[in-house]
Amino acid sequence: MAETKVSLKLLIDKKGHRVLFAEADKKFVDFIFSILTLPVGTVTRLLQKKNMAGCLGSLYKSIENLSDIYIQPDQDKMSLLKPKVAISGAKVPLLLPSVEQSCTDRKIYRCGSYNCQFVANDSRANCPSCGKPMNIEQFYVEYAPSNIINASSSSEGGYVKGVITYMVMDDLEVKPMSTISSITLLTKFNVRDLGSIEEKVVDLGIDEVLSLLEVSLKSITVLTDVFLRNDTDEE
Template identity: 40%
Template sequence: MATTTGRTSPAMSMKLLVDAKAGRVLFAEAGKDVVDFLFSLLALPVGTAVRLLGRRSVPGSASDLYASVQRLDAAAYLLPGADIGALLRPAVPSSIPLLCLPGPQPRPRLRPPRAQLRDGRERSCPTCAKPMTKKMYWARSDSGGSGQAAVSAATGRAKGFVQGVVTYTVTDNLTVTPMSAISSISLLNTFLVRDLSALQEKILRIGYKEGLAILKASLQSKTVLTDVFLAHKAPRPAA
């Protein structure tokens, strides 16, 4: 079973051009956020892909390799200090917030009533000797997202990979190019579209669920957008 996040993921949207007769997506019109997400999939560690999608959903042998690491007796076979978490739980790059997994749970701290918080394990406060009964939580100062945003704000540089003033064309097999009227007409000719009345526009939102589906389909299919966004895939006419 795929891993789920415990928080709301940022949603994106893009416009699909669908050939209703053929039951396929011809191409999509997408902005910077969608293209940055698609490009960022290339930086996703294999171990994270297995963890996100679930072992049974990953084609090939990567899932079996992942299971091998899980079953290995760490005490007997791993080098001292080897970071097994880097293999089983590699971090999602900060450029893919849509697929971010929950981080480690914060460690609880106890504090006494009306006493200064102390980072210790005593059951009583070393200052006032009163029982430490209330749980407090702290987060590491170097933990992810907000730091990235601050760096971006400090440097004045936009995050991601592509310019935000351009609209991009994304084809069914995830080929990405800058969009223009000429390129759109060329694509229609490539797909041998003759009946323009059969073309439909659909504006779709991409959240965590759709992001996982795109990741999975990109590893298995050349018709990613059709597979993910069309509920019933009509049979293609013979060439």
């Protein structure tokens, strides 16, 4: 997959040492929306080395260390340790490292009886009606808006439209950007000295993406913690 460059324009209150909000395009908004699609096992694996809060890290390690002799023969530990993220109709490029996507193509089977109304997800199953093997493959169609007749579709993919600039708050709340909303927020944050406001463009690499994921699980000042944390340490 080709690397997707994602950047943000931060509006920073230098006196308060905080990010008031960020101007973002659809790439960043699609990314933070896609965080909600990640399985817990994937999040735990990605954040193990970052001292993940809570007990999920210990649970993950216990599964890693558990011998295969204790696992059911029809189960695989990797389905828990490295669960695959289903590819949704949104088709959002995942910016997180080592996240595998699973194909939505799903196989179903039926038996050879013409009037059989049963289907199975495994070709080893027997029909509950006639007892015949259910080994005749059928075609499964995944639901997506593009499959609906007369539904509007977009070639750009993702969750949000790309012709709009979005405002992302420090707690990752997302809303359409507008001049009025920006002025309203400055008033809300009690910013009276416009000279204390600074614009800063930041690019997201793997470190920043992982930090965003980590901090979003335990903080309501995500953008400040991720992008201004080093500045605080240096003071």
